[in-house]
Amino acid sequence: MKLSVKAPAKINLSLDVLNKREDGYHEVKMVMTQVDLADRVELQSQEGTKITVEMSSGLVPTDNRNLAYQAAALLQKRFTVNQGVSIYIKKNIPVAAGLAGGSSDAAAVLKGLNILWDLHLSKEELADLGAEIGSDVSFCVYGGTALATGRGEIIQPLSSPPPCWVILAKPPIGVSTADVYRRLSIDQSKPNCSDIMKRAIEEHDYKKICDMLSNDLEDVTLKMHPEVKQIKKRMEKSGVDAALMSGSGPTVFGLIQKEARVHRVYNALRGFCDQVYAVRLISQPNT
Ligand code: ATP
Numbered sequence: 385m386k387l388s389v390k391a392p393a394k395i396n397l398s399l400d401v402l403n404k405r406e407d408g409y410h411e412v413k414m415v416m417t418q419v420d421l422a423d424r425v426e427l428q429s430q431e432g433t434k435i436t437v438e439m440s441s442g443l444v445p446t447d448n449r450n451l452a453y454q455a456a457a458l459l460q461k462r463f464t465v466n467q468g469v470s471i472y473i474k475k476n477i478p479v480a481a482g483l484a485g486g487s488s489d490a491a492a493v494l495k496g497l498n499i500l501w502d503l504h505l506s507k508e509e510l511a512d513l514g515a516e517i518g519s520d521v522s523f524c525v526y527g528g529t530a531l532a533t534g535r536g537e538i539i540q541p542l543s544s545p546p547p548c549w550v551i552l553a554k555p556p557i558g559v560s561t562a563d564v565y566r567r568l569s570i571d572q573s574k575p576n577c578s579d580i581m582k583r584a585i586e587e588h589d590y591k592k593i594c595d596m597l598s599n600d601l602e603d604v605t606l607k608m609h610p611e612v613k614q615i616k617k618r619m620e621k622s623g624v625d626a627a628l629m630s631g632s633g634p635t636v637f638g639l640i641q642k643e644a645r646v647h648r649v650y651n652a653l654r655g656f657c658d659q660v661y662a663v664r665l666i667s668q669p670n671t
Contacts, residue, residue, distance in 0.1 A: 387500050391423040391473075391492035392666055393483035394523065395550065395630040395637045398581040399599040401570055409519070409535040410565055413578040415542070415585065416484075416520075417529040418666040419550050419637075423485060424474040425452065425492040427500055433460065434468040441475040444486070451486040454517050455493035462513070465501050478659055480558035482631030484520045491524030511539060528666065531582050542582060544667040546590040549646045551624060554635040554659040555611045564632040567604050574600075594626035594639055605633035612636060615657055622652035 394416045402411040430436070435456045437446040444450060448457065452471050459465060471493060477485035494510045497503070505513075507525060514521030519536035531540040577598035584592035606613040612634045619627040623645050624638030640646055646662050653660045 385500055386426065386428045387496045389425045389427070389492040389496040391425050391477075391485075391488035391524070392418040392527070393421045393477045393485060393488065393552075394418050394520070395483070395552075396599055396628070397545070397585075397593065397597060398578040399601060399631070400574075400576050400578050401565075401568060401600045402576075403570060403572065405535070411534065412532070412536055413576060414532050414536065415529070415578050415581040416523050416532055417545060418527055419552070419663045420666055421477055421483075421552065421661050421663045423477050423489055423492070425489055425496060426472040426474075427493065427496045428470045428472075429500060430468040430470045432468050433466060435460065435471070437471045437473065439473045439475055441479070443479045444475070451490035451517055451521070452493045455490040455514075455521075456497060458513060458516060459494065459497050459501065459503065463501070463503055467501060469497065469500065478554045478635065480560070481554050481635045482559065482629065482633045483552070483635055484524060484631065487518050487520035488524040490514065490517050490521045494521075494525060511537070529585060531578060542585050543588070545585050545593055545665060546588055546641070547667060548590065548625075548665060549640040549643065550663050550665060551619065551638040551640065551646070551649050551653065552635055552659075552661040552663065553615050553619065553637075553653045553657045555609070555615060555657055556659075557609055557611070557634050559605055559609070559633045561632040564601050564604050564608075567608070568601065570600075590625075590641060597626045597628040597639075599628055599630075601632050602629045605629060609634055615653070618653060618656055619649065622649045624649055
């Protein structure tokens with residue numbers, strides 16, 4: 385049996401870092417939403433219990449360091465599955481970009497193998513398993529738009545934001561999330577933007593969403609990589625409604641509601657940055 389699952393990228397509309405926990409993780413509060421730039425994850429049963437991963441791009445290891453491999457191995461071990469799977473990933477999401485590409489691939493494997501291996505696990509159970517692989521995997525299991533707390537694994541689904549275009553621009557650098565967190569100094573007196581962002585989404589208030597875009601990691605990455613700052617400036621100048629860096633970066637996204645402006649912004653960035661995408665928010669969680 386063969387199955388194909390879409391693995392969409394995410395952006396952070398807000399990201400508050402609250403404190404550093406004793407277990408070494410950071411306590412965060414963030415609003416995340418998915419966009420229609422997606423990897424395609426194909427799963428095919430194979431003889432024996434072997435798990436193999438193949439990817440369309442050679443940038444990521446395909447052994448047990450691959451998050452898709454880890455998702456399959458976790459299910460196989462936890463539920464003593466006597467079946468193997470071959471995983472093929474058509475990679476469309478830039479790697480180490482702040483778009484959770486690897487986490488989304490892992491979530492797609494969890495969801496796909498739940499069907500292929502007849503495991504009958506609920507979304508909550510899959511999200512809990514996802515948290516064992518990485519903090520963003522639980523969100524990717526739910527999909528759509530959500531408030532994420534804890535180290536990012538406690539998910540409260542939210543309604544969809546008003547429809548809009550999203551321009552993504554990624555400079556040719558990879559950013560290590562761990563490195564960014566290491567350099568961050570946490571300001572606990574800072575107002576918590578994610579609660580306001582959550583309210584703006586519930587109120588379907590596009591202007592407030594634009595006004596409240598905020599990411600505590602942005603300053604750290606912008607200082608390390610001035611080219612990210614230039615991309616953000618260029619995006620703002622070219623006519624987006626609002627712009628922000630996603631996750632630990634380096635991808636910068638811009639929101640635009642007027643379709644007529646999308647081409648202008650896209651073209652302004654194309655001459656400046658090699659990876660640029662014009663996509664839309666996903667209004668419903670993928671199943
Ligand atoms: P994070 O914010 O979680 O670090 P990201 O969105 O910035 O993630 P990813 O594309 O998920 O970046 O890649 C982060 C790291 O995960 C890379 O170093 C990559 O080698 C590793 N990785 C493991 N499996 C995958 C996968 N299936 N796709 C992409 N990266 C993967």
